[in-house]
Amino acid sequence: MTNNIFEKLLAQLNTKPKTAKQEQIVEAAIQLFAAKGYANTSTAEIARVAGVSEGTIFKHYGTKERLLFSVIAPFIRELFPQLAREAVEETFTEDTQSLEQFLRTLIKNRIQFITENRELFQVFVKELMYREEFRKKLFPFAMEYVPETFKHIVDRFKESGELRDDIPSETIILNVLTFLSGFLITRIILRGSDTISEKEMEEAVQFIMEGIRNSHKPEANE
Amino acid sequence: MTNNIFEKLLAQLNTKPKTAKQEQIVEAAIQLFAAKGYANTSTAEIARVAGVSEGTIFKHYGTKERLLFSVIAPFIRELFPQLAREAVEETFTEDTQSLEQFLRTLIKNRIQFITENRELFQVFVKELMYREEFRKKLFPFAMEYVPETFKHIVDRFKESGELRDDIPSETIILNVLTFLSGFLITRIILRGSDTISEKEMEEAVQFIMEGIRNSHKPEANE
DNA sequence: AATAAAAGTAAGTAATCACTCACTCAAATA
DNA sequence: TATTTGAGTGAGTGATTACTTACTTTTATT
Numbered sequence: 001m002t003n004n005i006f007e008k009l010l011a012q013l014n015t016k017p018k019t020a021k022q023e024q025i026v027e028a029a030i031q032l033f034a035a036k037g038y039a040n041t042s043t044a045e046i047a048r049v050a051g052v053s054e055g056t057i058f059k060h061y062g063t064k065e066r067l068l069f070s071v072i073a074p075f076i077r078e079l080f081p082q083l084a085r086e087a088v089e090e091t092f093t094e095d096t097q098s099l100e101q102f103l104r105t106l107i108k109n110r111i112q113f114i115t116e117n118r119e120l121f122q123v124f125v126k127e128l129m130y131r132e133e134f135r136k137k138l139f140p141f142a143m144e145y146v147p148e149t150f151k152h153i154v155d156r157f158k159e160s161g162e163l164r165d166d167i168p169s170e171t172i173i174l175n176v177l178t179f180l181s182g183f184l185i186t187r188i189i190l191r192g193s194d195t196i197s198e199k200e201m202e203e204a205v206q207f208i209m210e211g212i213r214n215s216h217k218p219e220a221n222e
Numbered sequence: 223m224t225n226n227i228f229e230k231l232l233a234q235l236n237t238k239p240k241t242a243k244q245e246q247i248v249e250a251a252i253q254l255f256a257a258k259g260y261a262n263t264s265t266a267e268i269a270r271v272a273g274v275s276e277g278t279i280f281k282h283y284g285t286k287e288r289l290l291f292s293v294i295a296p297f298i299r300e301l302f303p304q305l306a307r308e309a310v311e312e313t314f315t316e317d318t319q320s321l322e323q324f325l326r327t328l329i330k331n332r333i334q335f336i337t338e339n340r341e342l343f344q345v346f347v348k349e350l351m352y353r354e355e356f357r358k359k360l361f362p363f364a365m366e367y368v369p370e371t372f373k374h375i376v377d378r379f380k381e382s383g384e385l386r387d388d389i390p391s392e393t394i395i396l397n398v399l400t401f402l403s404g405f406l407i408t409r410i411i412l413r414g415s416d417t418i419s420e421k422e423m424e425e426a427v428q429f430i431m432e433g434i435r436n437s438h439k440p441e442a443n444e
Numbered sequence: 445a446a447t448a449a450a451a452g453t454a455a456g457t458a459a460t461c462a463c464t465c466a467c468t469c470a471a472a473t474a
Numbered sequence: 475t476a477t478t479t480g481a482g483t484g485a486g487t488g489a490t491t492a493c494t495t496a497c498t499t500t501t502a503t504t
Binding site: 265276284286 | 493495
Protein backbone atom coordinates (compact mmCIF):
# COMPACT_ATOMS: atom_id res chain seq x y z
CA MET A 1 0.00 0.00 0.00
CA THR A 2 1.97 2.90 1.35
CA ASN A 3 5.14 0.90 0.90
CA ASN A 4 6.35 2.03 -2.48
CA ILE A 5 4.80 5.49 -2.44
CA PHE A 6 7.61 6.75 -0.27
CA GLU A 7 10.31 5.23 -2.44
CA LYS A 8 8.72 6.48 -5.63
CA LEU A 9 8.55 9.97 -4.21
CA LEU A 10 12.15 9.81 -3.10
CA ALA A 11 13.13 8.72 -6.60
CA GLN A 12 11.21 11.28 -8.63
CA LEU A 13 12.16 14.16 -6.38
CA ASN A 14 14.38 16.04 -8.76
CA THR A 15 12.23 15.51 -11.82
CA LYS A 16 9.39 17.57 -10.37
CA PRO A 17 8.63 20.92 -11.99
CA LYS A 18 6.43 22.67 -9.42
CA THR A 19 3.87 25.29 -10.36
CA ALA A 20 3.35 28.39 -8.26
CA LYS A 21 0.17 27.00 -6.72
CA GLN A 22 1.90 23.74 -5.89
CA GLU A 23 4.48 25.63 -3.89
CA GLN A 24 1.73 27.50 -2.06
CA ILE A 25 0.07 24.19 -1.24
CA VAL A 26 3.26 22.63 0.08
CA GLU A 27 4.08 25.69 2.14
CA ALA A 28 0.62 25.77 3.71
CA ALA A 29 0.73 22.03 4.35
CA ILE A 30 4.09 22.21 6.15
CA GLN A 31 2.90 25.05 8.31
CA LEU A 32 -0.41 23.42 9.24
CA PHE A 33 0.91 19.88 9.67
CA ALA A 34 3.63 21.17 11.99
CA ALA A 35 1.25 23.25 14.07
CA LYS A 36 -1.78 20.97 14.34
CA GLY A 37 -0.61 17.60 13.10
CA TYR A 38 -1.50 15.75 9.91
CA ALA A 39 -4.64 14.10 11.26
CA ASN A 40 -6.01 17.37 12.67
CA THR A 41 -5.51 19.31 9.44
CA SER A 42 -8.22 19.19 6.78
CA THR A 43 -7.57 19.52 3.09
CA ALA A 44 -10.13 22.34 3.06
CA GLU A 45 -8.00 24.33 5.49
CA ILE A 46 -4.83 23.71 3.50
CA ALA A 47 -6.59 24.99 0.39
CA ARG A 48 -7.83 28.06 2.26
CA VAL A 49 -4.39 28.94 3.66
CA ALA A 50 -2.72 28.25 0.32
CA GLY A 51 -5.25 30.45 -1.46
CA VAL A 52 -6.13 27.63 -3.80
CA SER A 53 -9.16 25.54 -4.65
CA GLU A 54 -9.44 22.26 -2.78
CA GLY A 55 -9.66 20.45 -6.09
CA THR A 56 -6.23 21.71 -7.06
CA ILE A 57 -4.67 19.82 -4.19
CA PHE A 58 -6.15 16.55 -5.37
CA LYS A 59 -5.34 17.34 -8.97
CA HIS A 60 -1.65 17.39 -8.09
CA TYR A 61 -1.33 15.00 -5.18
CA GLY A 62 -4.25 12.62 -5.55
CA THR A 63 -4.61 11.96 -1.85
CA LYS A 64 -3.92 13.81 1.37
CA GLU A 65 -1.35 11.19 2.31
CA ARG A 66 0.63 11.65 -0.90
CA LEU A 67 0.78 15.37 -0.13
CA LEU A 68 2.27 14.50 3.26
CA PHE A 69 4.96 12.31 1.73
CA SER A 70 5.74 14.89 -0.92
CA VAL A 71 6.44 17.26 1.94
CA ILE A 72 8.49 14.90 4.10
CA ALA A 73 10.53 13.08 1.47
CA PRO A 74 12.90 15.92 0.51
CA PHE A 75 13.57 16.59 4.18
CA ILE A 76 14.55 13.00 4.84
CA ARG A 77 16.79 12.97 1.82
CA GLU A 78 18.59 15.99 3.16
CA LEU A 79 18.63 14.78 6.74
CA PHE A 80 20.14 11.34 6.32
CA PRO A 81 22.27 10.90 3.24
CA GLN A 82 23.83 14.27 3.85
CA LEU A 83 24.41 13.28 7.44
CA ALA A 84 25.95 10.04 6.34
CA ARG A 85 28.04 11.29 3.45
CA GLU A 86 28.63 14.94 2.69
CA ALA A 87 28.44 16.38 6.17
CA VAL A 88 30.66 13.68 7.58
CA GLU A 89 33.25 13.85 4.86
CA GLU A 90 33.32 17.59 5.11
CA THR A 91 33.63 17.63 8.86
CA PHE A 92 36.11 14.83 8.93
CA THR A 93 38.58 16.35 6.51
CA GLU A 94 38.14 19.79 8.02
CA ASP A 95 38.91 18.92 11.62
CA THR A 96 40.74 15.65 11.76
CA GLN A 97 42.66 16.70 14.82
CA SER A 98 40.43 15.63 17.69
CA LEU A 99 37.38 13.49 18.35
CA GLU A 100 35.81 16.19 20.43
CA GLN A 101 36.22 18.78 17.69
CA PHE A 102 34.80 16.39 15.10
CA LEU A 103 31.79 15.61 17.27
CA ARG A 104 31.23 19.24 18.06
CA THR A 105 31.28 20.32 14.43
CA LEU A 106 29.06 17.47 13.28
CA ILE A 107 26.49 18.06 16.02
CA LYS A 108 26.37 21.78 15.40
CA ASN A 109 26.01 21.15 11.70
CA ARG A 110 22.98 18.89 12.15
CA ILE A 111 21.40 21.05 14.83
CA GLN A 112 21.65 24.02 12.54
CA PHE A 113 20.04 22.14 9.66
CA ILE A 114 17.18 20.99 11.86
CA THR A 115 16.55 24.36 13.50
CA GLU A 116 16.47 25.86 10.02
CA ASN A 117 13.80 23.31 9.09
CA ARG A 118 12.01 23.13 12.42
CA GLU A 119 8.53 22.71 11.00
CA LEU A 120 9.55 19.86 8.74
CA PHE A 121 11.37 18.18 11.61
CA GLN A 122 8.21 18.39 13.68
CA VAL A 123 6.06 16.88 10.94
CA PHE A 124 8.66 14.18 10.38
CA VAL A 125 8.97 13.11 14.03
CA LYS A 126 5.25 13.19 14.71
CA GLU A 127 4.39 11.07 11.70
CA LEU A 128 7.27 8.74 12.49
CA MET A 129 5.55 7.98 15.76
CA TYR A 130 2.16 7.25 14.24
CA ARG A 131 3.20 5.17 11.24
CA GLU A 132 4.71 1.78 11.74
CA GLU A 133 5.22 1.09 8.05
CA PHE A 134 6.98 4.42 7.78
CA ARG A 135 9.34 3.44 10.58
CA LYS A 136 9.96 0.03 9.05
CA LYS A 137 10.98 1.71 5.81
CA LEU A 138 13.22 4.23 7.49
CA PHE A 139 14.96 2.22 10.18
CA PRO A 140 16.92 -0.10 7.90
CA PHE A 141 17.66 2.93 5.77
CA ALA A 142 19.06 4.88 8.72
CA MET A 143 20.59 1.91 10.49
CA GLU A 144 22.51 0.93 7.39
CA TYR A 145 23.87 4.22 6.12
CA VAL A 146 24.61 5.94 9.40
CA PRO A 147 26.67 3.31 11.25
CA GLU A 148 28.33 2.30 7.97
CA THR A 149 29.65 5.78 7.51
CA PHE A 150 30.62 6.36 11.11
CA LYS A 151 32.14 2.98 11.80
CA HIS A 152 35.55 3.64 10.32
CA ILE A 153 35.73 7.06 11.94
CA VAL A 154 34.90 5.58 15.31
CA ASP A 155 37.43 2.84 14.78
CA ARG A 156 40.08 5.35 13.87
CA PHE A 157 39.53 7.34 17.05
CA LYS A 158 39.69 4.10 18.99
CA GLU A 159 43.10 3.39 17.53
CA SER A 160 44.32 6.87 18.36
CA GLY A 161 43.30 6.18 21.95
CA GLU A 162 40.97 9.11 22.19
CA LEU A 163 37.85 6.92 22.19
CA ARG A 164 37.34 4.17 24.73
CA ASP A 165 37.84 0.75 23.16
CA ASP A 166 36.07 -1.33 25.81
CA ILE A 167 32.68 -0.68 24.16
CA PRO A 168 31.67 -1.87 20.66
CA SER A 169 31.56 0.86 18.02
CA GLU A 170 27.90 0.11 17.31
CA THR A 171 27.01 0.71 20.93
CA ILE A 172 28.89 3.99 21.00
CA ILE A 173 27.18 5.23 17.84
CA LEU A 174 23.79 4.11 19.10
CA ASN A 175 24.23 5.89 22.42
CA VAL A 176 25.30 9.12 20.78
CA LEU A 177 22.33 8.96 18.41
CA THR A 178 20.04 8.22 21.34
CA PHE A 179 21.22 11.29 23.20
CA LEU A 180 20.96 13.44 20.10
CA SER A 181 17.40 12.34 19.34
CA GLY A 182 16.47 13.10 22.94
CA PHE A 183 18.21 16.44 22.68
CA LEU A 184 16.44 17.46 19.48
CA ILE A 185 13.01 16.17 20.44
CA THR A 186 13.00 17.85 23.85
CA ARG A 187 14.36 21.14 22.51
CA ILE A 188 12.74 21.52 19.10
CA ILE A 189 9.43 19.77 19.64
CA LEU A 190 8.68 19.80 23.35
CA ARG A 191 10.24 23.10 24.29
CA GLY A 192 9.57 24.61 20.86
CA SER A 193 12.88 26.47 20.66
CA ASP A 194 13.61 28.29 17.44
CA THR A 195 17.29 28.45 18.30
CA ILE A 196 19.64 26.45 20.50
CA SER A 197 22.34 28.40 22.28
CA GLU A 198 26.05 27.77 21.86
CA LYS A 199 26.23 27.11 25.58
CA GLU A 200 23.61 24.38 25.46
CA MET A 201 25.28 22.68 22.50
CA GLU A 202 28.60 22.81 24.28
CA GLU A 203 27.07 21.22 27.38
CA ALA A 204 25.67 18.45 25.21
CA VAL A 205 29.07 17.78 23.63
CA GLN A 206 30.65 17.75 27.08
CA PHE A 207 28.10 15.24 28.34
CA ILE A 208 28.60 12.94 25.37
CA MET A 209 32.36 13.11 25.81
CA GLU A 210 32.70 12.79 29.56
CA GLY A 211 29.45 11.62 31.10
CA ILE A 212 28.80 12.73 34.66
CA ARG A 213 31.38 10.87 36.72
CA ASN A 214 34.30 12.72 38.16
CA SER A 215 37.19 10.74 36.77
CA HIS A 216 39.89 13.27 37.62
CA LYS A 217 39.91 12.66 41.33
CA PRO A 218 41.12 9.27 42.54
CA GLU A 219 38.25 7.06 43.59
CA ALA A 220 39.81 4.47 45.87
CA ASN A 221 41.36 6.67 48.52
CA GLU A 222 38.79 6.53 51.29
CA MET B 223 -10.46 26.01 28.32
CA THR B 224 -8.47 22.84 28.71
CA ASN B 225 -6.44 24.48 31.43
CA ASN B 226 -8.22 23.42 34.58
CA ILE B 227 -9.63 20.17 33.22
CA PHE B 228 -6.31 18.47 33.73
CA GLU B 229 -5.89 19.78 37.26
CA LYS B 230 -9.44 18.88 38.22
CA LEU B 231 -8.92 15.37 36.95
CA LEU B 232 -5.67 15.04 38.85
CA ALA B 233 -7.45 16.18 42.00
CA GLN B 234 -10.53 13.98 41.83
CA LEU B 235 -8.59 10.90 40.82
CA ASN B 236 -8.99 8.91 43.98
CA THR B 237 -12.60 9.82 44.56
CA LYS B 238 -13.73 8.03 41.42
CA PRO B 239 -15.67 4.80 41.83
CA LYS B 240 -15.46 3.22 38.40
CA THR B 241 -18.15 0.94 37.03
CA ALA B 242 -17.37 -2.18 35.05
CA LYS B 243 -18.27 -0.51 31.76
CA GLN B 244 -16.14 2.48 32.62
CA GLU B 245 -13.15 0.22 32.99
CA GLN B 246 -13.91 -1.41 29.66
CA ILE B 247 -14.09 2.03 28.05
CA VAL B 248 -10.79 3.16 29.54
CA GLU B 249 -9.09 -0.07 28.56
CA ALA B 250 -10.32 0.18 24.98
CA ALA B 251 -9.36 3.84 24.80
CA ILE B 252 -5.81 3.19 25.98
CA GLN B 253 -5.37 0.38 23.50
CA LEU B 254 -6.76 2.33 20.55
CA PHE B 255 -5.15 5.68 21.38
CA ALA B 256 -1.78 3.96 21.70
CA ALA B 257 -2.12 2.06 18.44
CA LYS B 258 -3.72 4.67 16.18
CA GLY B 259 -3.43 7.93 18.05
CA TYR B 260 -6.12 10.04 19.67
CA ALA B 261 -7.11 11.95 16.54
CA ASN B 262 -7.38 8.80 14.43
CA THR B 263 -9.59 6.97 16.90
CA SER B 264 -13.36 7.53 16.79
CA THR B 265 -15.63 7.31 19.80
CA ALA B 266 -17.71 4.81 17.83
CA GLU B 267 -14.73 2.48 17.60
CA ILE B 268 -13.93 2.83 21.28
CA ALA B 269 -17.53 1.90 22.08
CA ARG B 270 -17.37 -1.09 19.75
CA VAL B 271 -14.10 -2.42 21.22
CA ALA B 272 -15.31 -1.78 24.77
CA GLY B 273 -18.57 -3.59 24.04
CA VAL B 274 -20.55 -0.59 25.15
CA SER B 275 -22.97 1.87 23.61
CA GLU B 276 -21.44 5.07 22.32
CA GLY B 277 -23.78 7.05 24.55
CA THR B 278 -22.30 5.46 27.64
CA ILE B 279 -18.94 7.04 26.88
CA PHE B 280 -20.45 10.51 26.76
CA LYS B 281 -22.60 9.79 29.82
CA HIS B 282 -19.46 9.31 31.87
CA TYR B 283 -16.86 11.51 30.21
CA GLY B 284 -18.85 14.21 28.46
CA THR B 285 -16.33 14.74 25.68
CA LYS B 286 -13.73 12.66 23.88
CA GLU B 287 -11.02 14.93 25.24
CA ARG B 288 -12.04 14.40 28.85
CA LEU B 289 -11.81 10.67 28.23
CA LEU B 290 -8.25 11.19 27.03
CA PHE B 291 -7.28 13.14 30.14
CA SER B 292 -8.99 10.62 32.40
CA VAL B 293 -6.72 8.05 30.83
CA ILE B 294 -3.48 10.03 30.94
CA ALA B 295 -3.81 11.75 34.32
CA PRO B 296 -3.26 8.70 36.56
CA PHE B 297 -0.22 7.76 34.51
CA ILE B 298 1.35 11.18 34.95
CA ARG B 299 0.63 11.08 38.66
CA GLU B 300 2.45 7.81 38.92
CA LEU B 301 5.24 8.82 36.59
CA PHE B 302 6.34 12.08 38.13
CA PRO B 303 5.55 12.43 41.80
CA GLN B 304 6.56 8.85 42.37
CA LEU B 305 9.73 9.54 40.43
CA ALA B 306 10.36 12.61 42.49
CA ARG B 307 9.44 11.29 45.90
CA GLU B 308 8.80 7.66 46.65
CA ALA B 309 11.03 6.01 44.09
CA VAL B 310 13.91 8.33 44.89
CA GLU B 311 13.60 7.98 48.64
CA GLU B 312 13.36 4.25 48.25
CA THR B 313 16.34 3.99 45.97
CA PHE B 314 18.38 6.46 47.90
CA THR B 315 18.05 4.75 51.26
CA GLU B 316 18.45 1.33 49.68
CA ASP B 317 21.73 1.94 47.91
CA THR B 318 23.42 4.95 49.36
CA GLN B 319 26.82 3.53 48.62
CA SER B 320 27.60 4.72 45.10
CA LEU B 321 26.33 7.17 42.50
CA GLU B 322 26.51 4.56 39.80
CA GLN B 323 24.46 2.10 41.81
CA PHE B 324 21.91 4.77 42.66
CA LEU B 325 21.57 5.81 39.03
CA ARG B 326 21.34 2.22 37.86
CA THR B 327 18.59 1.34 40.31
CA LEU B 328 16.60 4.50 39.61
CA ILE B 329 16.82 4.09 35.84
CA LYS B 330 15.85 0.44 35.95
CA ASN B 331 12.96 1.31 38.25
CA ARG B 332 11.57 3.91 35.83
CA ILE B 333 12.21 1.83 32.74
CA GLN B 334 10.34 -1.03 34.32
CA PHE B 335 7.39 1.19 35.21
CA ILE B 336 7.23 2.54 31.68
CA THR B 337 7.60 -0.81 29.93
CA GLU B 338 4.82 -2.10 32.18
CA ASN B 339 2.68 0.81 30.99
CA ARG B 340 3.94 1.02 27.43
CA GLU B 341 0.60 1.93 25.86
CA LEU B 342 0.00 4.75 28.30
CA PHE B 343 3.51 6.05 27.74
CA GLN B 344 2.86 6.09 24.00
CA VAL B 345 -0.40 8.00 24.39
CA PHE B 346 1.27 10.40 26.79
CA VAL B 347 4.25 11.22 24.59
CA LYS B 348 2.22 11.54 21.41
CA GLU B 349 -0.30 13.91 22.93
CA LEU B 350 2.50 15.84 24.61
CA MET B 351 3.81 16.62 21.15
CA TYR B 352 0.50 17.82 19.77
CA ARG B 353 -0.76 19.91 22.68
CA GLU B 354 1.04 23.06 23.62
CA GLU B 355 -1.24 23.88 26.55
CA PHE B 356 -0.66 20.40 27.83
CA ARG B 357 3.10 20.96 27.72
CA LYS B 358 2.80 24.34 29.38
CA LYS B 359 0.92 22.73 32.25
CA LEU B 360 3.35 19.87 32.60
CA PHE B 361 6.73 21.51 32.18
CA PRO B 362 6.63 23.70 35.29
CA PHE B 363 5.18 20.72 37.12
CA ALA B 364 8.06 18.47 36.05
CA MET B 365 10.73 21.15 36.16
CA GLU B 366 9.82 22.01 39.72
CA TYR B 367 9.45 18.64 41.37
CA VAL B 368 12.15 16.71 39.61
CA PRO B 369 15.21 18.99 40.05
CA GLU B 370 14.01 19.94 43.52
CA THR B 371 14.14 16.33 44.61
CA PHE B 372 17.34 15.46 42.84
CA LYS B 373 19.27 18.59 43.66
CA HIS B 374 20.39 17.60 47.14
CA ILE B 375 21.27 14.09 45.99
CA VAL B 376 23.39 15.47 43.16
CA ASP B 377 25.03 17.92 45.54
CA ARG B 378 25.81 15.14 47.97
CA PHE B 379 27.53 13.08 45.30
CA LYS B 380 29.46 16.16 44.28
CA GLU B 381 30.75 16.54 47.81
CA SER B 382 31.75 12.90 47.97
CA GLY B 383 33.80 13.52 44.83
CA GLU B 384 32.06 10.89 42.79
CA LEU B 385 30.26 13.41 40.61
CA ARG B 386 32.09 16.08 38.66
CA ASP B 387 31.65 19.48 40.25
CA ASP B 388 32.69 21.61 37.30
CA ILE B 389 29.15 21.47 35.87
CA PRO B 390 26.05 22.96 37.54
CA SER B 391 23.71 20.41 39.10
CA GLU B 392 20.82 21.61 36.93
CA THR B 393 22.82 20.95 33.78
CA ILE B 394 23.74 17.47 34.95
CA ILE B 395 20.12 16.61 35.76
CA LEU B 396 18.90 18.07 32.48
CA ASN B 397 21.44 16.08 30.46
CA VAL B 398 20.55 12.83 32.18
CA LEU B 399 16.85 13.47 31.61
CA THR B 400 17.56 14.34 27.98
CA PHE B 401 19.36 11.05 27.43
CA LEU B 402 16.64 9.11 29.23
CA SER B 403 13.84 10.66 27.19
CA GLY B 404 15.76 9.84 24.02
CA PHE B 405 16.35 6.32 25.29
CA LEU B 406 12.70 5.71 26.12
CA ILE B 407 11.26 7.35 23.03
CA THR B 408 13.53 5.50 20.61
CA ARG B 409 13.08 2.15 22.33
CA ILE B 410 9.46 2.16 23.46
CA ILE B 411 7.84 4.26 20.76
CA LEU B 412 10.04 4.13 17.67
CA ARG B 413 11.39 0.61 18.02
CA GLY B 414 8.24 -0.60 19.79
CA SER B 415 10.09 -2.85 22.23
CA ASP B 416 7.98 -4.56 24.84
CA THR B 417 11.04 -5.20 26.96
CA ILE B 418 14.48 -3.63 27.31
CA SER B 419 17.34 -5.99 27.99
CA GLU B 420 19.60 -5.80 31.03
CA LYS B 421 22.51 -5.37 28.67
CA GLU B 422 21.01 -2.34 26.98
CA MET B 423 20.16 -0.70 30.28
CA GLU B 424 23.67 -1.33 31.53
CA GLU B 425 25.12 0.26 28.40
CA ALA B 426 22.93 3.30 28.97
CA VAL B 427 24.12 3.64 32.57
CA GLN B 428 27.71 3.29 31.40
CA PHE B 429 27.24 6.02 28.82
CA ILE B 430 25.67 8.41 31.31
CA MET B 431 28.48 7.76 33.78
CA GLU B 432 31.48 7.83 31.51
CA GLY B 433 30.58 9.31 28.14
CA ILE B 434 32.60 8.09 25.20
CA ARG B 435 36.08 9.50 25.80
CA ASN B 436 38.87 7.24 26.87
CA SER B 437 40.01 8.93 30.05
CA HIS B 438 42.11 6.07 31.33
CA LYS B 439 44.92 6.48 28.87
CA PRO B 440 47.00 9.63 29.10
CA GLU B 441 46.14 12.08 26.34
CA ALA B 442 49.19 14.31 26.05
CA ASN B 443 51.90 11.78 25.33
CA GLU B 444 52.23 12.00 21.58
C1' DA C 445 -42.22 -3.25 47.82
C1' DA C 446 -42.10 1.65 46.27
C1' DT C 447 -39.35 5.20 44.72
C1' DA C 448 -35.56 7.74 43.25
C1' DA C 449 -31.20 8.06 41.11
C1' DA C 450 -27.85 6.59 38.36
C1' DA C 451 -26.17 3.59 34.36
C1' DG C 452 -26.85 2.35 29.91
C1' DT C 453 -28.89 2.42 25.29
C1' DA C 454 -30.12 3.20 20.19
C1' DA C 455 -31.40 6.26 16.99
C1' DG C 456 -30.77 10.29 15.85
C1' DT C 457 -28.18 15.33 14.57
C1' DA C 458 -25.54 18.82 12.15
C1' DA C 459 -21.02 19.41 10.84
C1' DT C 460 -17.03 18.01 8.74
C1' DC C 461 -14.21 14.80 6.31
C1' DA C 462 -11.43 13.29 2.02
C1' DC C 463 -12.35 13.06 -2.43
C1' DT C 464 -14.91 13.49 -7.31
C1' DC C 465 -16.71 15.49 -11.32
C1' DA C 466 -18.12 18.37 -14.88
C1' DC C 467 -16.39 22.34 -16.19
C1' DT C 468 -13.49 26.80 -17.62
C1' DC C 469 -9.51 28.88 -19.17
C1' DA C 470 -4.97 29.80 -20.80
C1' DA C 471 -1.02 28.40 -23.07
C1' DA C 472 1.36 25.26 -25.99
C1' DT C 473 1.25 22.63 -30.21
C1' DA C 474 -0.08 21.54 -34.90
C1' DT D 475 -5.91 29.82 -36.54
C1' DA D 476 -7.73 25.43 -34.82
C1' DT D 477 -6.95 21.95 -31.46
C1' DT D 478 -5.11 19.69 -27.69
C1' DT D 479 -3.54 19.58 -23.13
C1' DG D 480 -3.04 20.37 -18.43
C1' DA D 481 -3.83 23.64 -14.53
C1' DG D 482 -7.34 25.21 -11.86
C1' DT D 483 -12.11 25.53 -10.10
C1' DG D 484 -16.23 24.97 -6.95
C1' DA D 485 -20.24 22.67 -6.19
C1' DG D 486 -21.20 18.50 -5.14
C1' DT D 487 -20.68 13.16 -2.90
C1' DG D 488 -21.37 9.61 0.65
C1' DA D 489 -19.13 8.41 4.69
C1' DT D 490 -17.78 9.51 9.18
C1' DT D 491 -17.29 12.60 12.99
C1' DA D 492 -18.30 13.99 18.00
C1' DC D 493 -22.09 14.58 20.47
C1' DT D 494 -27.44 14.70 21.93
C1' DT D 495 -31.80 13.19 23.24
C1' DA D 496 -35.60 10.50 24.54
C1' DC D 497 -35.94 6.44 26.53
C1' DT D 498 -35.17 1.84 29.23
C1' DT D 499 -32.82 -0.87 32.67
C1' DT D 500 -30.33 -1.53 36.78
C1' DT D 501 -29.05 -0.40 41.33
C1' DA D 502 -29.50 1.84 45.71
C1' DT D 503 -32.45 3.88 49.33
C1' DT D 504 -36.37 3.99 52.32
